[in-house]
Each structure stands twice: as C-alpha cells, then as structure tokens.
Amino acid sequence: MKTVVVIGGGASGMMAALSAAEQGHRVVLLERQQRLGRKLLATGNGRCNLTNTAASPAHYHGAEADFVRPALEAFGVEATLAFFHELGLLTVEEYGGRVYPLSNSANSVLDVLRFALDRAGVEQRCGCSAREIRRREQGYSVLTDAGPLEADALIVACGGCAGGKLGGVTDGYNLLKPLGHKRTGLYPSLVQLLTAPELPRALKGVRCPARLRLRAGESLLAASEGELQFTETGVSGPAVFDLSRAAATGGEGLTLHIDFLGRSEEETLALLRQRRTAFPDLETGEILTGMLHNRLGRMLVRQAGLNAALPLRALGQSDLDKLAAVLLDLKLPVRGTEDFDHAQVTAGGVKTGGFNPETLESWFVPGLFVCGEVLDVDGDCGGYNLQWAWSSGHLAGRLGA
Numbered sequence: 217m218k219t220v221v222v223i224g225g226g227a228s229g230m231m232a233a234l235s236a237a238e239q240g241h242r243v244v245l246l247e248r249q250q251r252l253g254r255k256l257l258a259t260g261n262g263r264c265n266l267t268n269t270a271a272s273p274a275h276y277h278g279a280e281a282d283f284v285r286p287a288l289e290a291f292g293v294e295a296t297l298a299f300f301h302e303l304g305l306l307t308v309e310e311y312g313g314r315v316y317p318l319s320n321s322a323n324s325v326l327d328v329l330r331f332a333l334d335r336a337g338v339e340q341r342c343g344c345s346a347r348e349i350r351r352r353e354q355g356y357s358v359l360t361d362a363g364p365l366e367a368d369a370l371i372v373a374c375g376g377c378a379g380g381k382l383g384g385v386t387d388g389y390n391l392l393k394p395l396g397h398k399r400t401g402l403y404p405s406l407v408q409l410l411t412a413p414e415l416p417r418a419l420k421g422v423r424c425p426a427r428l429r430l431r432a433g434e435s436l437l438a439a440s441e442g443e444l445q446f447t448e449t450g451v452s453g454p455a456v457f458d459l460s461r462a463a464a465t466g467g468e469g470l471t472l473h474i475d476f477l478g479r480s481e482e483e484t485l486a487l488l489r490q491r492r493t494a495f496p497d498l499e500t501g502e503i504l505t506g507m508l509h510n511r512l513g514r515m516l517v518r519q520a521g522l523n524a525a526l527p528l529r530a531l532g533q534s535d536l537d538k539l540a541a542v543l544l545d546l547k548l549p550v551r552g553t554e555d556f557d558h559a560q561v562t563a564g565g566v567k568t569g570g571f572n573p574e575t576l577e578s579w580f581v582p583g584l585f586v587c588g589e590v591l592d593v594d595g596d597c598g599g600y601n602l603q604w605a606w607s608s609g610h611l612a613g614r615l616g617a
Contacts, residue, residue, distance in 0.1 A: 293315075396570070396580045412549050430470060
C-alpha cells in the first residue's frame with residue numbers, strides 16, 4: 217500500500233484524495249486552513265456552480281489550452297454528476313448549462329465530499345501547512361508545521377492566489393519551483409473591471425442583459441453577452457467576468473463597448489421613432505422607459521447629450537441618432553481589474569509543459585502529480601473551473617494507473 221500525500225484541501229485536492237483512496241492507497245490530505253473547502257463555499261455566490269454541461273477545451277485558457285482534454289475525457293460532466301449523485305447530492309441545470317445543487321447551497325456539495333472522505337478513510341490534517349518538498353531515494357518527505365511526512369507519491373493541489381481572503385495562496389508555486397517547475401505570469405480572472413467611475417457610480421446596483429466587446433484601439437480582444445452589473449467602481453456580472461482575463465492581460469488603453477439592445481441601428485431607430493410618435497408630450501428623459509431600467513435609461517439620455525426635460529416631439533433625427541449610438545455602443549475606458557482578493561480564479565500558473573496531460577505526473581520528478589488551479593489552466597465563468605478541479609483531481613489521484 218502506497219502512502220499518498222495530497223497538499224491542498226480545496227475542490228481538486230478533495231477529489232484527488234478520494235480518487236487515490238479508490239486505488240487502495242493510504243491517503244493523507246493536508247490543508248493549511250482550519251477546514252476543508254473554504255473557497256468552495258463561496259463559489260456561485262454561495263450556491264456552488266459545480267459544473268457546466270457544455271464543458272470542453274474550448275472554454276479553457278492557458279499557454280496550452282488543449283492540455284485539459286485528457287482529464288475532461290477521462291472524467292467529464294456525466295461522470296462528475298454521476299459521482300455526486302452517488303454521494304447523495306441532488307442537482308439542477310439552469311441557463312447556459314450551469315449545474316447547481318438543488319439545495320441552492322454550496323454547503324451541500326462540501327458536506328457530501330466530507331462524508332465521502334471520512335468513509336474512504338482519508339486522513340485529514342487541517343491547520344497544517346506544507347513548507348517544503350524534499351525528494352528521497354524512494355518517494356518524498358514533506359516538511360509540515362507538524363513535522364516531516366513521508367510519502368511514496370505526492371499530489372500538489374494548492375490552488376492559485378485568487379480569493380486571498382478565502383485562502384488563495386502562492387504555496388503551490390513555491391513548493392514546485394525547487395523541483396524544476398516554473399510558472400507563467402499571474403493575473404486575476406473572473407473579476408470586476410474598473411472603469412472611469414462617474415457613470416458606474418450613478419448606476420450602482422443596476423443589472424441588465426448586454427452584449428460586450430473589449431477593444432485595444434481597433435483590435436477586438438474579447439466579446440461576451442449576458443448579465444452586466446454596475447458597481448461603485450466599474451462593472452461586474454457574468455458577461456464581464458468572461459472578459460476579465462483579456463482585460464487583465466491586455467495592457468493599457470482598453471475600452472469596453474456595451475450594446476444594451478442587441479438590435480440593428482435601423483431597428484433601434486424605428487423603436488425610438490415609434491416612441492416619439494406614440495408619446496409626443498413625454499419628457500425625453502423617459503423615452504427608454506419600458507426598454508431599460510429607469511436609472512439606466514435616463515443616464516443614457518444624458519450620455520447622448522439630450523435635454524431630458526424636452527418633450528419627445530422636439531427631438532430631431534440627429535438626436536435619435538445620438539441616442540441610438542449610445543444604446544448600441546456605450547464606451548467605457550477600462551482602468552484595469554480588481555485585485556486577486558476579489559478574483560474567483562487565477563489566470564496563469566505552473567507551466568503545463570512540465571506535466572504529462574494523460575496522467576498529470578511531472579515529466580521531471582516521477583511520482584509527483586498536480587491538479588486544479590495551481591496549473592496554467594483557467595476556465596470561463598459558469599462552472600468550468602470547478603469541472604477542471606473535479607476532472608484533474610480525479611486524474612491525478614489515479615497516480616498514472
């Protein structure tokens with residue numbers, strides 16, 4: 217029987233521990249915090265978006281985006297849902313293929329994993345950090361806060377540095393570097409964009425569907441659509457999160473283009489003319505009432521440079537053209553993103569070229585495996601990152617079997 221030490225008690229680490237225990241090994245799971253899965257409890261706004269039915273390599277990023285394919289094929293969405301259903305978790309699929317626990321609580325996901333770890337006999341050592349990994353003639357010695365721990369095989373599942381307040385750390389990068397594994401640059405992803413504050417601050421709390429484009433000059437860096445939310449300092453929401461990786465890595469001089477209607481210019485002008493004809497005495501500030509949130513509509517009228525107090529009959533074609541332009545392409549200069557403490561995911565990580573994608577074992581150090589966010593793999597918003605945690609954790613835990 218091998219002794220397998222898993223460093224990191226997050227989603228991928230717990231899955232890796234269960235997968236290794238399935239192979240009949242003695243498994244010790246180390247977690248630096250006082251309890252397992254703390255970051256898991258915060259996912260999906262506390263609801264835990266545990267996977268997405270559309271999970272495929274197309275939804276992942278990194279220097280070698282196709283690196284995820286073997287893990288996803290070995291333990292994909294169907295296998296993941298079957299695994300959780302066998303543990304007693306009931307799930308429900310929502311818009312965009314997002315899957316949540318029926319209870320609407322991330323605690324349900326963590327609870328069934330904890331029960332499974334107990335049943336499998338996994339030794340859980342919380343409040344115990346791994347400080348250093350030393351190679352032995354046979355296996356490894358992991359130096360921990362509680363003294364050295366000997367292991368025949370080792371799985372590093374420390375996560376990334378996103379969500380520092382919930383346990384995001386650089387431990388994994390630091391542990392792997394002396395063993396010959398380098399990392400890429402690190403950037404916050406699935407995070408709020410910071411914009412010129414005047415407009416967002418006035419709209420704080422307003423949510424709406426929108427089509428978004430992120431540009432650097434004339435170059436299109438990324439595009440998305442979905443829910444947009446205005447905040448005190450910028451914009452947030454799922455559609456924004458999908459652009460945040462490109463914003464974090466895209467350099468200076470970026471602009472966010474927002475389309476609130478998703479219609480052609482001709483259709484938009486027809487709507488505005490129809491409103492002017494139907495309500496000639498209505499104040500211009502109310503022209504978008506019924507189309508958009510009231511605060512947003514009045515703000516866009518001001519952005520178009522129109523006098524909100526004038527009756528609609530006073531608007532000429534050039535006025536309608538100006539309003540249509542901001543409805544279909546409101547431009548917000550991007551000043552950056554929020555930091556790692558506010559990010560859900562780390563873009564970048566340990567270089568995947570140092571690991572066999574079929575097993576997640578190090579090419580340099582036999583018996584050393586990695587999984588989860590510590591690698592240079594990050595997914596889109598919508599359950600893709602947790603699916604990578606489950607898939608990679610399950611593959612790493614097999615120890616090349």
